[in-house]
Amino acid sequence: MDAKATVLEVMKKEGAPISAGQIAEKSGLDRKEVDKAMKQLKAEESIVSPKRCYWSPKE
Numbered sequence: 001m002d003a004k005a006t007v008l009e010v011m012k013k014e015g016a017p018i019s020a021g022q023i024a025e026k027s028g029l030d031r032k033e034v035d036k037a038m039k040q041l042k043a044e045e046s047i048v049s050p051k052r053c054y055w056s057p058k059e
Contacts, residue, residue: 003037017054
């Protein structure tokens with residue numbers, strides 16, 4: 001599974017907005033990898049930020 005899919009899966013399992021640091025902890029991915037994946041997901045508009053520094057999958 002690639003980093004983008006892992007990040008999205010962690011977000012969906014959490015069920016609430018989550019920060020990049022929390023995603024890195026829960027997924028076991030490196031923080032830089034998480035940031036890179038989130039940047040791509042933002043560009044694809046797959047994730048949204050309901051409050052600053054917290055993200056959730058777009059519904």
